[in-house]
Amino acid sequence: MTVDGYIELKAWQVAIAASLVLLNAAISLGLQLGLGRSLVVASMRMVVQLLLIGYVLRWVFQSDSVLTVLALAVIMTIIAGVAAVRRTERRYPGVYWASSVSVLVSSWLVTSFGIAAVLQKADTWYEPQYAIPILGMILGNTLNGISLGLNRLEDELVVHRNLVEMSLTLGATSWEAARGPVRQAVRTGMIPMINSMMVTGIVSLPGMMTGQLLSGVSPLQAVKYQIVIMFLIASGTALGTVGVVLLSFRRLFNRNHQFQSGLLTAAGHK
Amino acid sequence: MDSAGVLLDAQGLGRFVPGTQQWLLRDVSLAVRGGDRLAIVGPTGSGKTLLLRSLALLDPIDEGRVLWLSQTISARLVPAFRSQATYLHQRPALIEGTVEDNLRLPFTFRIHAHQDFDRRRVASMLEMVGRGADFLARSWHDLSGGEAQIVALVRALQLNPTVLLLDEPTASLDASTTQTIERLISHWHERTNGKRALIWVTHDRQQSTRVAQRVVQMNAGKLLEGT
Structure with a gap:
């Protein structure tokens, strides 16, 4: 959906992007890089950290x-x-x-x-x-x-x-x-x-x-x-x-x- | 003790392992007068280097004090003091560049800014140790260990220090280079008729009797009068 000149993202759209991590997982598996665990942890951390800061920022922006x-x-x-x-x-x-x-x-x-x-x-x-x-x-x-x-x-x-x-x-x-x-x-x-x-x-x-x-x-x-x-x-x-x-x-x-x-x-x- | 003529006077120097009460150097007193040639001998780890570094005020002292010409040395005067009582490392430290670059380095320090690099004087010192004028253009990394020590020594001597604190300067050098270095230092010492002094740390008993008129022994951080 377009709001004031930009597309507002829904959770399912973020999920589509997250599916790309499967590509990395496939490479790790295929080449036996042993990166599977790190990949999952890194992706989860990134999502959690950004969501947290998103909520903090929303609260800070609203509190004014x-x-x-x-x-x-x-x-x-x-x-x-x-x-x-x-x-x-x-x-x-x-x-x-x-x-x-x-x-x-x-x-x-x-x-x-x-x-x-x-x-x-x-x-x-x-x-x-x-x-x-x-x-x-x-x-x-x-x-x-x-x-x-x-x-x-x-x-x-x-x-x-x-x-x-x-x-x-x-x-x-x-x-x-x-x-x-x-x-x-x-x-x-x-x-x-x-x-x-x-x-x-x-x-x-x-x-x-x-x-x-x-x-x-x-x-x-x-x-x-x-x-x-x-x-x-x-x-x-x-x-x-x-x-x-x-x-x-x-x-x-x-x-x-x-x-x-x-x-x-x-x-x-x- | 009569303090007349004393150049460097260490009174009750003590240092311990940081954060502990374990002494590395304990109650060391030492007076050096013009003309003195003192050797300090002792086993590895007895505190010889530590004492010499303390005399040059290179490390903080935990107990006692160092006097220069019977005066305490304020923080502001430490660089001037070190230019008079100069410590020479066992392993020479050279900057990248030529021998001449290394010899010119001290003149970039404010304390020596009133002097100029004297090429003729340096050349005559180098000649004394069998090195021609082309030696000045040699690169630092083409020098042997002995040659590097010669450069470090000439770099210090050209500044006319009054006391030299020599920390085993010939420890890793062959007999002939050792002799060369001893000759250069002896020449510097004799030039001013008893105004200059040196303290030479060595583990070589024979060298100590060659270069010094008084030999003291160090053991476990304490100074014992020797031969």
Whole structure:
């Protein structure tokens, strides 16, 4: 059924799409990949997670209250902060704090800018229709940059510990000794975003734009929205990556210009 | 103790295994004066490297303190201190690039920014160890272990440190390279008529008597006066 320019999906239509998973199941069986269980679990999880967030969003959209929107935004931010660390291979005391602060400051700052300055909706910033999807998209990408940057920093410092310490022994400050790893980490966090801007619209149509096209928005409007979002995401990723790298640097080096390599442990070890 | 002429003074240094009360280094006191050549010997795991790293303030100290020219070293002055009391690793760490790139590296640090890389001086040091001017253009990954250690040593010596903290710099080198390195260090030490000092950690008793005028023994994190 068409409603305001888009086709409203019924449960049976979703079920038709779900039947496609049988194709994957057939491949798994045919080639004895042993993926059957994972496939079922992954499909079920995806359905349950999306339905849950659908109901949560419906409730948030209907409530139209500042507190509800803020609460959801805080939960999303904390989950992103924790998930960013979970994807890395090493831990240090305070890493979850560093990641969460970086996610929070970068994504909230950029989302606020997007809503207030770009969309010009400063007085109704809490409207969930804009705040939640924009924050969500920025969080998803910032989280990626943060985890890549954090992982690279820890990796560089561990692998090149001898170079860092050599610089310190020759009179380098901790910043001078760590600037190579810091630079590499920030680059690593930002490169996927730059690559994605390079190919967007050529290799793939971005998800948000596709969604808008499906819901009947004119292509040029959808493109404008996408451009705005890409810029917001790029700056959120940059801010978040720089934030987590600097906070980690401050934690891993003390004021006496000593590299506290003992603080870094492999994930899963105490 | 008379503190006149003391360059580096460690007082009651202690370090323990993080999070425990198990001592790795306990109540170590050591004073180094201009002209001193001190060797520290002892079995593997006795705390020699740990002591040297503590003297260079590379690790946090749990007990005691390190004084430089009878003064405590504030956090701000740690880089300046390390440029005067320089620690040399057992395994040389080189950056990617040529020998010259490695020798120029310290001048990118603020503490050495007022100095310039002195090619002539470096060339004369390299000549002393039988390496010509073309050695400067050699790539870091074409160097043998001994050559890499020579580069690391020249990189430190060109900055005119007052005290060298040498952590078994010749442990994995052949006799001839060991001799070369000893010669280079001895030349650096003798140049200023008793103003410079060195602490040389080694497990080689013969080397300790060759390079030092005083040998102390370490055992289980404690310093025992030796031969």
